[in-house]
Amino acid sequence: EAQVTQNPRYLITVTGKKLTVTCSQNMNHEYMSWYRQDPGLGLRQIYYSMNVEVTDKGDVPEGYKVSRKEKRNFPLILESPSPNQTSLYFCASSTRGTSGGSYNEQFFGPGTRLTVL
């Protein structure tokens, strides 16, 4: 089954304790992205990756790191989580579009609900 998986699905942690949220896709997609969703703010893009070893910042990258060492995996790292990073996080993947604007569908993972105390 074609899918995007995220782990963990739920996490409660404390300020400053490093954590990693994993994301994996089995569709051989080049493009992967991380979003956070907060009430009243919608989904905001954190980081994205156009291919292996190619990543770039989205609109809200502060406090996050990513890596793309393999095509299928795109982990999100919070080196020192803070309460303002409490949110619902989604990973997404798609085939890579052209530079003129892509109509490729993004497939989303089920989400990770993170609470930082």
Add this chain to the structure above:
Amino acid sequence: RKEVEQDPGPFNVPEGATVAFNCTYSNSASQSFFWYRQDCRKEPKLLMSVYSSGNEDGRFTAQLNRASQYISLLIRDSKLSDSATYLCVANSGTYKYIFGTGTRLKVLA
């Protein structure tokens, strides 16, 4: 001003009604547009891409107005199962996607 703006709703409509949502975008360089559907904090799923000529998929019709910088979604013959949040998305031709905050639709029996 948000780059992509939507009326948050909720839009409460009876079954069988026709309902329309608009979404405005501020970046004139935006090149591709989408409507995604999201059920109660689950993952968003693509409903329709929005092409310049407009497009229709069953009961759903999407339109793009570049001059006024808005896109619209029309749902005909609303079903209870259409109750969800509808997210408008714009892409400026880079690999960044800007989501609106969503419009909630409740279809009532």
